[in-house]
Amino acid sequence: MPSFLNLRIGFFLAKRQIKRSNPWTTTLIIFVLFFTFLNLVVVSGILIGLIQGAVDAVKLHYMSDIIISNLSDKTYIENSPEVIGIIKSLPQVDALTARYLQGGTVEANYKTKIKDTDKSDVANASVAGIDPVAEDNVTNLSKFVVEGKYLEPGDYDQVLLGAYLDKKYMPVDSPGFSTLSNVFAGSKIRLKVGNVTREVTIKGIVKAKVDEVSMRIYMPDAQFRSMIGRSDYNVSEISIKLKPGANPDLVRDILKADGVDKVAKVQTFNEGEPKFVKDMQNTFALLGNILSSIGLVVASITIFIVIFINAITRRKFIGILKGIGISEQAIEISYVLQSFFYAFCGSVVGLMVLYAFLQPAIAAHPIDFPFSDGILVAPIGGTMLRIGLLMVTTIIAGFIPARLVVRKNTLDSILGRN
Amino acid sequence: MIEVRNLKKSFKDGENITEVLKGINFIAKSGEFVAIMGRSGAGKSTLLYQMSLLDEPTSGNVIIDEKDMTTLSISKRTEYRLSDLGYVFQDYALLPEMTALENVALPLLMQGLKEKKAYKEATEALIKVGLEKRLNNLPSKLSGGEQQRVSIARAIAHKPKILFADEPTANLDNESSKTILEIFKELHSGGQTIIMVTHEVEYSKFAERVIHLDDGKISSIDTR
Numbered sequence: 001m002p003s004f005l006n007l008r009i010g011f012f013l014a015k016r017q018i019k020r021s022n023p024w025t026t027t028l029i030i031f032v033l034f035f036t037f038l039n040l041v042v043v044s045g046i047l048i049g050l051i052q053g054a055v056d057a058v059k060l061h062y063m064s065d066i067i068i069s070n071l072s073d074k075t076y077i078e079n080s081p082e083v084i085g086i087i088k089s090l091p092q093v094d095a096l097t098a099r100y101l102q103g104g105t106v107e108a109n110y111k112t113k114i115k116d117t118d119k120s121d122v123a124n125a126s127v128a129g130i131d132p133v134a135e136d137n138v139t140n141l142s143k144f145v146v147e148g149k150y151l152e153p154g155d156y157d158q159v160l161l162g163a164y165l166d167k168k169y170m171p172v173d174s175p176g177f178s179t180l181s182n183v184f185a186g187s188k189i190r191l192k193v194g195n196v197t198r199e200v201t202i203k204g205i206v207k208a209k210v211d212e213v214s215m216r217i218y219m220p221d222a223q224f225r226s227m228i229g230r231s232d233y234n235v236s237e238i239s240i241k242l243k244p245g246a247n248p249d250l251v252r253d254i255l256k257a258d259g260v261d262k263v264a265k266v267q268t269f270n271e272g273e274p275k276f277v278k279d280m281q282n283t284f285a286l287l288g289n290i291l292s293s294i295g296l297v298v299a300s301i302t303i304f305i306v307i308f309i310n311a312i313t314r315r316k317f318i319g320i321l322k323g324i325g326i327s328e329q330a331i332e333i334s335y336v337l338q339s340f341f342y343a344f345c346g347s348v349v350g351l352m353v354l355y356a357f358l359q360p361a362i363a364a365h366p367i368d369f370p371f372s373d374g375i376l377v378a379p380i381g382g383t384m385l386r387i388g389l390l391m392v393t394t395i396i397a398g399f400i401p402a403r404l405v406v407r408k409n410t411l412d413s414i415l416g417r418n
Numbered sequence: 419m420i421e422v423r424n425l426k427k428s429f430k431d432g433e434n435i436t437e438v439l440k441g442i443n444f445i446a447k448s449g450e451f452v453a454i455m456g457r458s459g460a461g462k463s464t465l466l467y468q469m470s471l472l473d474e475p476t477s478g479n480v481i482i483d484e485k486d487m488t489t490l491s492i493s494k495r496t497e498y499r500l501s502d503l504g505y506v507f508q509d510y511a512l513l514p515e516m517t518a519l520e521n522v523a524l525p526l527l528m529q530g531l532k533e534k535k536a537y538k539e540a541t542e543a544l545i546k547v548g549l550e551k552r553l554n555n556l557p558s559k560l561s562g563g564e565q566q567r568v569s570i571a572r573a574i575a576h577k578p579k580i581l582f583a584d585e586p587t588a589n590l591d592n593e594s595s596k597t598i599l600e601i602f603k604e605l606h607s608g609g610q611t612i613i614m615v616t617h618e619v620e621y622s623k624f625a626e627r628v629i630h631l632d633d634g635k636i637s638s639i640d641t642r
Contacts, residue, residue, distance in 0.1 A: 005528070005530055008527070009524075009527060009528050012524070012527060016513075016515045016516050016520065017515050019515070020514075020515035020516075020556070021515070316511075317513055317514070320507070320511040320513065321513070322496060323472055323499070323505060323507075323511070324499070324500070324505065324524070324525050324572065325496055325497065325499045325500020325501070325525050325528055325529075326496075326500075326524065326525070326528050327493070327496060327497075327528070328493070328496075330528065409473075410472055410473075410496075411467055411472045411473045414472070414507070414511070
């Protein structure tokens, strides 16, 4: 255990070495530690943020805070109007959107087909009947219109086409998945749901990095009800957006207590998240930790080299210190304190850059990954833990080379003998 | 009092063993000024390193005030150097990142003195060597003679029992060398035990006794 005297002398030595060292060298070392910090926090943060961005998008633009869906033995939620009434009566609820869902097909380019034997341009799709205003209030669907215009409640025989059903946005040709060719806003397509076929116009094309949004066809609910013959107003899915600060678990429990779970599945976003997404989150978190561990090793090697070079070039002076009676422990402490100083400064600069610039900047302008808008996930607790690990690693990496040099024979060090 | 008994030191280089000190015996009394002289390679500095506990002899004993120093552990020797010995290096050996005052105060702080007291005593030591106007200068801003005076101040600030000096004037011009020797003379007149290695006959005249080394042995001792 270091004595107070050795700590005091170690501090005295470290302070003067740092104070009177070349400022460019000090800046460079801090710069290296700053990048090491970023490597520790940001790389893993972006890796996790890549999935988190996708998860957040599913929440914001599809599921919202709570999702109520049909029971597995039904295709709709019984007594939906009553359920919607219960939901609307809750003070925590900000908005909701109810969706009628049914599988169907869409066919394009049927007018240019020459013979009946020619292959039809058909794609399978999930068709959603929505209240365009309510849907937009909850999921901001209108934001994702990349061609044409968003739906209005009174639109007749008009649909929004998910971009993944359009070949120009999803150039995939596989046996289990087909897309429509040469379709644009304004194109006519045939929509078939059950036994009913209607010719509709594509009012707009929606493209989001959420599969459920980009693979659906949307049409105003009134028309869709008439198409599928649903006069009971029973919907298949209700997404509920809560007011800021409201607890989704509490609202779920209230809904269950009101008997909604007898006719539908009531899930918070976290519960409704598919298992593979959770697995991916865990996998990316693990990858992030592996990268962080590599970052820590890099940090420790960096500090080791910096301190080793510092100590070895100052070997003569270390010998002199020992020669005039300064204890080995005090000299070692001085190097440990220097390592700590570099890691501390690098971390402080890193923290400022991370929370004052990088995180807000990436949140405002997410990284455009193919399947998600990546954000930077850097919770303060995790960051502090990583800083703690960086400090411990740095102290060890600073101590070892200092110890190696300090233990050398005093006279050999003074005279520069090997 | 420091006594050297049958002191031997040899260095191994592969198969070759070089015997540098071949059984040195002598006693320096408290308050005495002893000069050690000899040709280059005679073993002067090696003898001083053993006596000042900077190195361990191959055999023999260094006894200071009836205590055998060769039995002490490395850390105990370091502690003893700190409290009871002073050492003036040939090349000054100042710490470049510390001012003259800090260089002198450091061993005092290591002895546990409060900062204020350590700086006060360090200032007094620097005044004694005539550097009262250079307290806050870094070594790089001092001349060779001034650096050596800082080195002396550092060696005497804690009032050591014995002051060792290894060719303290080797890197200095005549004028600076004389200043250093005058300081030694003054310290000696105040009762300081000094053991100094030199190859300059002129400077050895400041000592009461001159021990001549030749090929690792004492060839003669002159008493003035």
